Amino acid sequence: MAQKDMSMYDHIGELRKRILIVAAYFLAAMIFGLFLSPKLITYLQSIPEAEAFPMNVFKLTDSLKLYMNFSFFIGLILILPVLLYQLWAFIAPGLYEKERKVTLSYIPIATLLFFGGLAFAYFILFPNVINFLSNLSDRLNLTEQYGANDYFGFLFRLTIPFGFLFQLPVIVMFLTRLGLVTPAWLRSIRKYAYFILLIIAGFITPPEIVSHLMVTVPLFLLYEISIIISRFSYKKVLKAEQERMEEWAREDNERNNK
Numbered sequence: 520m521a522q523k524d525m526s527m528y529d530h531i532g533e534l535r536k537r538i539l540i541v542a543a544y545f546l547a548a549m550i551f552g553l554f555l556s557p558k559l560i561t562y563l564q565s566i567p568e569a570e571a572f573p574m575n576v577f578k579l580t581d582s583l584k585l586y587m588n589f590s591f592f593i594g595l596i597l598i599l600p601v602l603l604y605q606l607w608a609f610i611a612p613g614l615y616e617k618e619r620k621v622t623l624s625y626i627p628i629a630t631l632l633f634f635g636g637l638a639f640a641y642f643i644l645f646p647n648v649i650n651f652l653s654n655l656s657d658r659l660n661l662t663e664q665y666g667a668n669d670y671f672g673f674l675f676r677l678t679i680p681f682g683f684l685f686q687l688p689v690i691v692m693f694l695t696r697l698g699l700v701t702p703a704w705l706r707s708i709r710k711y712a713y714f715i716l717l718i719i720a721g722f723i724t725p726p727e728i729v730s731h732l733m734v735t736v737p738l739f740l741l742y743e744i745s746i747i748i749s750r751f752s753y754k755k756v757l758k759a760e761q762e763r764m765e766e767w768a769r770e771d772n773e774r775n776n777k
């Protein structure tokens with residue numbers, strides 16, 4: 520059934536189906552995360568940034584909370600390709616055949632960008648922020664005594680958002696292909712977009728200029744890359760529209776000739 524011929528009830532039923540599929544895969548991914556979490560926690564405790572100070576638990580439930588948080592985030596990361604595919608499957612009936620193939624190719628790109636964002640935050644941003652905070656504690660003659668949940672919670676808050684922020688080029692490309700945004704519009708709202716990205720960077724990083732710039736500059740670059748990608752996508756949209764108009768004109772001529 521084509522999506523444009525579906526009733527509101529059919530749309531809701533299709534959406535419910537996709538959500539249930541994602542939920543089932545997420546549950547399976549979380550169960551897998553339960554087995555992977557202890558090894559990952561042990562590894563993250565052994566990295567140079569974590570070796571400098573002991574990690575403590577201050578409540579009886581802290582260990583369980585940490586364990587479940589890791590399982591949740593592992594499940595979230597593993598489920599991303601499935602989530603993207605189900606989103607594509609939901610909207611695909613409303614697209615032309617060529618658009619379906621193009622948008623389907625976005626899934627591996629988005630997945631790579633997600634892991635690229637995680638890698639950037641973990642290997643570049645996280646060590647520098649931790650070193651800055653540790654040096655600040657040394658200058659103030661403070662003894663670092665972190666709770667394990669505080670440490671890993673900070674790690675998650677710094678890395679996971681970057682996985683999603685790195686989706687910006689794919690989202691812009693997708694919206695451009697759907698005709699919802701144009702490169703001219705993205706350029707016209709650049710200053711507002713920069714302001715929003717500055718606010719996002721402020722939430723992610725501690726109040727320190729170097730760390731803030733390490734987040735803000737890549738976000739600005741992502742936005743500029745998104746504009747470039749939108750420009751190429753928009754040209755393809757215009758070309759596809761022209762081809763469709765020419766095809767309709769040929770069909771009209773053939774019908775008139777008959």
